[in-house]
Each structure stands twice: as structure tokens, then as C-alpha cells.
Amino acid sequence: MTTANSPSDNDSDDSKEYDENIVNVLEELQKKIIAGQPIQPETIYQQFPQFEQELRELLPVMLVADVAGGYFRLVECEEGTLDTAPARTTPCRLGDFELLEELGRGGMGIVYRANQQSLNREVALKMILPGRFASQEQRERFQYEAEAAAKLDHNGIVPVYEVGELEDCPYFSMKLIHGQTIKDLVQNELYSSRDAAEIGLAISRAVHYSHNQGVLHRDLKPSNLMIDHDGRPHITDFGLAKQSTSDSGLTQTGVILGTPSYIAPEQAAGSRGDVGIHSDIYSLGAILYYMVTGRPPFQAASAMDTIMLVLEQEPVAPRIINPAIDRNLEMIILKCLQKPADLRYASARELADDLEAYINHQPIKASSGRFSHIIARWLGETHHAAVLQNWGLLWMWHSLVLLLACVLTNVMFLADIDNRLYYSGMWTFGLGAWAAVFWKLRQKLGPVLFVERQIAHAWAASLVAIGLLFPIEYLMGLEVLEAAPVIGLISGMVFMVKAGILTGKFYAQAIALFATAVGMAIFPKHSLFLFGVVSAICFFVPGYQYHRQKTGA
Template sequence: MSHCPNDNLLIEVLQGTISSSDLQDLEPHLSHCKACQSRMETLSAQTETIKTVLNLDHETSHPQWETRIADRIAAAIAENSLKRTAKTEFLPAVAGYQIESIIAHGGMGIVYLAHQINADRKVALKMMLYGQQADVEEVQRFQIEAQAAAKLTHQYIVPVFDVGVSEDQHYFSMGYISGTSLKELLQNGPLPEREAAEMIRKISAAIAYAHEEGIVHRDLKPGNILVDHHGDPHVTDFGLAKQVNRDDQLTKTGQVIGTPSFMSPEQARGQVYEIGPLSDVYSIGALLYATLTGRPPFQSDNAVKTIMQVIEDPPVSPRVLNPQVSRDLETICLKCLEKNSASRYQSAEELKLELKRYLEGLPILARPVSAPVKLWRWCVRKPALAGMMVSVVASLLIGTAVSTYFAILATERAERADEGIRVALTSLETIIETVQMKLYQVPGASKIRRDLLKVTLKDLENITRAADYANRIDRNMANVFVDMGVLYHEYGDAGGGNASLKAKANMLRAVEIFEALSPGGSSTDQNILEDQARALRILADYLQNEHWIDEAHPHQREPAKALPYLIQGTKICRQLLRDDPDNQEIQFELARTIKGYSQAIDDLGERDKAFETIQEAIVLLETLKESKDARESFYNNLLSSYIAAGDAAHASKKNDVAYEQFQKALEVAEEYAIRFPVTATTHDNFSWCHERMAIHWRQLKNLPESLASFQKMQTSLEQALTLDPEDRMLKDGMAVAYDGLRCVYQLMGQNEDALEARKKRDEIEAWLAVSRE
């Protein structure tokens, strides 16, 4: 090429999107043509922003700066920071106090050891970690609550002396207890039984007194019980625990909700209005449990799981953990820990008296829960909840989970950032899993599901993106992305965004992270490989199917793009099966990946190869289906595999083979209907089979058979729709059924019936169009 190419072509050269043959043609010219070079120079010029930033360095850089100055300053700062606790320069000045040293750093503030000058006593001075722009309401509440706490005078309560503001910093001073905290004490294991009972009795007395004064503690936990040198407990941090307010969970990190292990179920559920004296009774019970067994009633590797245990699980009996615990103390403890507050001791006073009876060797009033009652309770705990009920529970859980997530992020951050992110990610994974699990429990109610997600999807997306900020290469992170992608894929984006793109972006990001963790599936960690295969399959599945999750942005099939992912996924699964040939999960993963591959090549026109390929998936799934713990999804995948095989055969005009496959699919649908409870899916399965049969007969010009099949398809869908009236996929199927009927009637010359079917079809289309908005 001797003449100069136009700008568009030049830009393609610069972008690297030009084909290599075109580039070869152009290169000799471009390498020599000065005019083209200067055009490329202009076209590839720096964008303004980068240019400006690059220039900053040249413009302002001062030659006199030297690294040794930096070293000196850094060293001086490091030295200062070491002396920080000792040097007054770093201790705040509070009028009336002489601040001596730091006792502790907490989530809410710093506690200093100080000397109160006029009263001439040692005090602990707690300074709130607020900046100068603290929220007025929050400060007010802090003031009111601290003042209320200041009214309390009790032997076993740490006294609050003074509340005030110094240089915009809010503080209060309280009695200094020289000793340790119950938290530290319990690190050496449980306390002797009597000592534990005695300590909890004293705590109950303190709390009973506070309740009488109208103050609820709300955050009783071992860290808030100081133990002096005589072994006497002193309750601190009264009324300072703030509730987590759902509305501002995104702006205010619920820093103050520390461990949920000692929290009452009503607090864990975020039922702010139900938190009262009986919540404290619960927490005292949790303290008793911890002193007897050395561990809290509920604890797990992440706070979200703990919260769910607090809400749903019965505690393990203390005697299981420590056989030396007496039956009476166990009874007292479990009565405090009842989920339903009405079943607990009805006041801290009552609990105190009960413990007193125990300590004096008198019979206690509470009766142990007998075995049948336990069983009955367990049944009540897991009822088949009706739709709305589940959605309420689910949204509460999600709400608390999200706020807990932020709490973890905030508190762990202070300890070790890296660890914090890990914990937060595991929680996020649990949150998303829970959301999905709860959603599946919502019976036939895709609408409720969508409503639920409206509330949470945006929050989850925000957390996910924030968690991804550090570009962490982490299996948990990748799994979170896969799950987010699936959520968008299945439920759309109620927030109005482009769900299609969001689903894809999340899935792609997951695959990217796995690729970095395990390039080309080369990891030696089986867990990573399994998750990687899943991520690849889910992305491919997304790419090769058309869907209307987001009807404004329908996704067209992209089978060619899906292929490389499917090939890699297959490779990984086969490799895993070599080491672990009987692993059902991997077999299932492989079957699904192969099925996807077969469908992709079928779409690309390789019908025969597709038919051959899918046979392997069918064999795998038939085996899985026969296993004793076969799942619904084995059946569903087998059914769709037969249909895919039939479609491939059909496309290459092997009608008999196709018919055989559709018959097999029908058999699977029947087995499924017998084996599992009837849901919309049961009927929908039949509708797929009948649809294929109908098309088969129509192709063979057997109109009566075709008509019969379309009618069966329509009936199946009608039944499915009675169970799940709002499901768009079912409605869409119904439109297809009526359209099929219309077509066959027309071919048969039954014009009136055809017209009727067409009317029905149009009605559904109209419904679909209306409900889109």
C-alpha cells in the first residue's frame, strides 16, 4: 500500500485491533511515511489528565530534597510513636485531670489512666474516638446515656464520675479497677463451679439494680466485666452500647457491636424494640455458660454464622462440654438462654435469687427441660415456613449479616488489616450463601424473591466491590464474585441497572481471579480447582444462553466465546477425577460442563459431534441419578441433556434418534415427579418434553399428534403456573405453547381455534410487556 491510510485505519493500528494481514500490508508504508508517523504521534498523544500529572513531578520537584532527610524525619517520627504512651505531647489534655498512660484501645475509644486532681483519685478516662465533626445526635445520646450510667452506685458496678467535653473530644471518667477482665480470666479455662455461680450472682445483683434504675446494659460480655484482686466482678460500659441501626449501616460502621456470641437472639435479629431487661438476662446466662465451660454458647469462624446460630440453634448443654457442671446450674443457664424471652427468668432479680438458692444448697425453682419438650422445640424451630414468614426471616438475616459484615470490617481493621479482610470475605461468602439458601426456601414465589433482593443486592454489590479494592487474589473473593453473578443472573437487578452486564462482569472477574490463582488450572489445591471449574462453567453457561433477566438488555447467545472456558473446565474436572474418581460433586460438575460444551458446538453447527459429546454427560448423569442420595438437579440436568441430544439429532434430520431421546427425557420427568415433592418444576419438566414432541410430530406432518402434544404442554404449564403464578419463564413457555397451537390449528384448517390461540398468545405477551415495567 503506497497511499496513506485514513484515520480510522490508523487508530485500528494503534489499538491493535487491525487484522495481522492488513497490518503486514501497512507496516512498510508506516515505517517510512513521515506524514503518517506524525499523525500517529498526534493520535496517540497523552490524554490530558496523565500529561498534567506527569508534568506535576517536573514542575514542583525541589532539588534539595534528599533521601537522608526523609530517613531522619521517618526515624524521628518512629521514635515519637514509640514514646507516644509516655510523652505528654501525645496524650490529650483534659481539664481537671492529669493523664498518665494508655490502658486500652477499644473500638469506641481510648481508655487512659488518669489522676483526677480535685478528688485526688485514680480514674480510668475514656475518650470517644470522634473527630471534631461528631454527629450531634450521637453526641447527645452519648451524653444522656453516660449521665444515666453516672447515677448508678453499686458495689459491683464501675462508677462513672464525670462526663464532659474537652477540645471537642467527648470523655467520661470512671472508677479505676486494678485487676483484670473476665475475658482474660477465661482464657485460662472455666472457673470452678461455685466461684462461677458466685460471680454470676453478683453480676445479676448489679444488673437487677440497674434495671430498677431503668437502665439496660445491652452489651454484657466478658470484656465488660472487670475483676478486682478479691475476685469480685465490676460491670462497666453501661448503656453505652448502641444499637445497630439498619438504616445507616452503609455510612456508619457498626463498630460497637463486637462479638455476637453473647448477644440475645432479639439483638441478633436486630429487633431493636424488643431489646430490654430480658436481653440482659440472656447475656448473663451466656456469661454463666462461658464461666462454666470456658467458651461462649455460640461461636464459629465468622460472625455471620455466629449470629445465625444465636438466632436458630439451641446451645450445646454445658454438661456436654464440662461434665463437672451440676444439673441445677445447667438448668439455670439454659433457662436464661431460651430463644423466646418469655421462657427466660423474668428479671435479673429472679435470676439472682435462683443463684442464691443454688449457692445455699436449696432446691432451685426452674425445672430442667425434658427430652420430649426438647424434641418438640426442635420441630418448632424448623417449621415449613410460609412464604412471607421466610421472607421476613431472610431479610432480617440479611440485614444483620450486612451490618455485622461492616462491624467486622471495622473492628478487625484495627487488629490486623489482612486478617480482617479474610474474615470479612468468609462472612460475605456466608451472607451470599444464606441469601441464596433462604431464597430457595421461598415456595413458588419468584416475586418475593425479587423483592427481597431489591433490598440486598445493592448492598452486597457495594461490599463486594469494596472488598475487591486491593486486587486480592483470593479464592473466597472469587467465589463471592461467582455467587454475585449468579444472583444477578437469576434475579435481575431490581435497582434498575443492567443486570445482564453485571452478571457477566462479576463472573468474568471470578474467572480472572481463578486464572491468577491457578493459571490454566495448574493449582495443586483441589478446593481451588473445584471452585475454578464451577466458575468457568457458570460463566460459559451465561455466555452461551440467551436470557432476558434484564429485558432492556437481552443477552444473545455467544457459544463461540463460551468454548474456551468449557474446554478448560472439562480439563480441570478430568484431572480432578483422576485422583478422586468417585467424587460425585466433580462428576456432576464434569457432566454439566460437557453438556454445556455439547450445546455450544451444536449452536455452532457441529450437530453430530454435539450429539456424540453429550452422551458422556448422559452416562455420568444416569449413574449419578441412581446413587442413593440423588438430588433434584441430577434429574433436571439429565432431562435437559436428553433434550439437547434430541435437538442435535433433530437438526441433522435424524428424527427417529431424536424421538428416542425425547422419550427418555419424558421418562426422567416421570421419575422426577414420583421421587420429589411436586413443584412448578415438576410440571415444567413435562412441558419441555411435550414441546419437543410436538415439534417432532409437526415436522413429520402428523398434525393430530402434534396438536395433542402442544395441548399437553399447555396443561403442564397451567399446572406449573398455579404453583408459581408470576414466573416469567413459565409465562413465556405458555406463549410458546399457544403459538404452537395456533400454528397447528392453522395447518389443520381450524381457523377459529387458531384465532383463539393467537388471542391467548397475545394476551400473555401483553402481560409480559406490562409487567416488565
């Protein structure tokens, strides 16, 4: 005997099938993200319209997690090795080496002070963690570090003597540097501006040599810089180095390599960042910052919070933390820490030359530039401009809403409607309701960044100011819309703010709206028609451009 399924049973089956299907879609998307394939959210939403609501909530989180997870995958791998590392009681004998004491350990290796018996010399012996239990990838990365360091012959870089295996444990021996790291030294006393510049000069020369040999360090930080007893710096730990001539696949897509407080924004961006010479230059600036202030440019309670600061915020000016810092050195440091890579020094040699000029009391390049270059920087996009791709379509809609509001306002004015409540209601409740819808639509596109909240506050302030314009006209005994040109001035000011935060191209919109305010004063009867057309163009054109960028059209 059979019984028909009840409606609730059918609903349960449908719900189960729906959940399974969306899980399959999310798994495929995750594979593409991990593989580094480009993801266009709008295209995905159109491809799976039945799951659009869920995808709009989950896909942006997956993309952010790709950056965050990349860092934490690396950290967890490294931290996990510390507990499983084989303990060795020193002193002890290991092959041709007598291990005298442990000097330190990191995510991938442990360093001993050792005596090489056959040559009767003291060396620094680095062995892989966790010894013979290391994975193949860890062994390859360790070998990669040894090869990168071994090809460098510079007095500012710790030389590698030999590479091999002891008891199935990879190792390489290096020159033993007697001294302390910059991290340890700064914890006791800050560097003076001149001393920091001299150390930075020597490090920059060594990094420039490394770059010329095709090796990027990618993990320059105070704990990787040894200062010997003669005050000379030595770069060590090439565990994250990249050789430009190598096609090694050791760097995983989406993994953030480096120490968050000292990595460049393009490194913090994981798979979406273009890491190169400019990345090491940023790290050099971060090291100089630490030497004279006692803290890195960015530091937060967690690694992910620090990464978000690196991506979104500007560093506090060094002189605010330590007023004793020389202004010219501060300019050099801040030039290194520019988020757009093209605004930093073009090479470590350029940085070294500027530091040398500073030491010799000569003009520095950080404080000068060609007029055309200055104008190009002034009009160029900032690192925040990428958020405009999320606003492109919304700005196109906003331009139409704004044009409609202006046309209706001008029509009411020409119809001799003098009740200010109608005008005030349209520009406060009407545009206020649209602003709420706009913001809700933006939230559906993914996490809202801090800079977007700043822009939203400027926009909200303009709406409040325009809404108050009508009661102020009444209190001053002015006719309806007699102060309308002020709307153009307010809107121009908002675009000035956007130009400073997002892209200098918005100065054109600001100028256009300031000019429109003058036109509104000259043609008062059609002032809102004029403002509506100009402001709609100011929003629609960049909105269309950035929407095309986002969709790849």
C-alpha cells in the same frame, strides 16, 4: 434526513426502561426496609406483577441483608474510628488530668488510667473516639452512655464521677478498678461451677438494680465485666445502654447492637426483634456459659455466621464441653439461653435467686415448674415456627395433591387393579415430582433456613418409606394395600418430628394420624379414602392459618 429505529434499537430502549423501572421499585423498597416499615412480599409481588420474577429473587435477599447490614454498618463505623483516633503519648497532661497509660479502647471510646490533679485521685478516664473529629451521632451516643452510667449507684457497677469536655473532646471519669476482665481471667483458667455462680449472682443483682432504674445494658459480655483484687465483679461500658424513659433516636432501625456471641436472638434479629430485660438475661447466661466452658454459646468464622447460629441453632450443652460442670448450674445457664424470651427468667432478680439457691444447695426453679406451665411450653411454638408462614400456601396445595393421590389409589384398589407398579409409581414418581415442585416454589419465596432442610429431610424419608411399602408387601406375600395402615403411622411420626421442632400443636395431627392408622386397619377397603381426608385436613388447617398470618388477613 431521518432514519427509523431498527427493532434491535427499540428492544434496547425497552430493556433500558425496564431496568430503570425495577431499580426505582427496589430503591423504594429499600427505603421502607431501612425505615422499619413492614414488608409483605406477597403484597409487593401482586403490586408489581411485571417484576414478580426479579422481586422474588431479590426481595428476600434485601430483607436478610437488612439484618446483616445493620450489624456491619455498626462494626465498620466502630472499626473505622480505631485508625483515626488521635494518638496521645503517655504520660501527658490534659486539663485537670494527667494521663498515665492507656488501659484499652473499643469502638467508641478509649480509656486511660489518669490522675485527677485537683483531687489527687486516680481515675479511669474515657474519651470519645476519634476525638474532636467525632460525628454528632457519636457524641450523642457517648453522652448517652455517660448519662446512663451516672444515674446508677450500685457497688457492682463502675460509678461515673464527672462528665465534660477537654480540648473539644467529650470525656467522663470513672472509678478506677484494679483487676482483670472475666475474658482475661477465663483465658488463663476456667471458673468452677460454684465460683461462676457466685460471680453470676453478684452480676445479676447489679443488672436487676440497673433494670429497676430503667437502664438496659444490651452489651453484657466478659470483656465488660471487671473483677477486682477482692474477687468482686463490676459492670462497665454502657455504650449501648437504653433508658426506658428516654425517647432517643440513636438506635437505628435494622442495626444489630451488641457483640454477636453474647446477644439474644431478638437483638440478632435487628429491627424485627423486641429487645428488653429478657435480652440482658440471655447475655448473663452466655457469660456464665463462657466462664465454665471457655467459649461463648455461639461462635463462627464471621460475625454474620455467628448471628445466624444465634437465630437458628441451640447451644451445645455446657456439660458436653466440660463434664465437671454441675448439672443444676447447667440447667440455670440453659434456661437463660432459651430462644423464646418467655422461657427465660422473668427478671435478673429471679436468675439471682436461682443462683443463690444453687450455691446454698436448695432446689432451683430451673428444674421445676407448674404442670400447667409445663404443658403450655410443651404445646407452644418454638422459635422456628416463623418458617411456617413461608409454607402456608404450599401446605394448602399439598393437602389437595395428597388427597387426590389417596382418592386415585383407593379407586384403583376398588377397581381390583393389582399391579403394584401403578401404586408404587404414583407414590414415588408422582409424589416425588410434586415434592420437587414444592421445594422449587419454596426456594422462590426466599433463602431456605437450616431448620427447613431438616423438616424436608423428614418428609423425604417418609416418601421413601411409603414408596418401599409396595415392594415389601410383595416380598412378604401380602395383598395390595394390606399394609396401608403403616402409611398413617409414618405420617404421624413425621408430624411428631414437626411438633418437636416447630410447634407442639402438631401433636394433635400426629395423634389424629395414629388413630387414622387404626381406622385404616378396621376399614381396609376405604383405608386410603380415610387417610386422604385426615391427612389433607392436617396440612390444610395449619397451612391456612399461617398463610393468613403472613398476609395479615
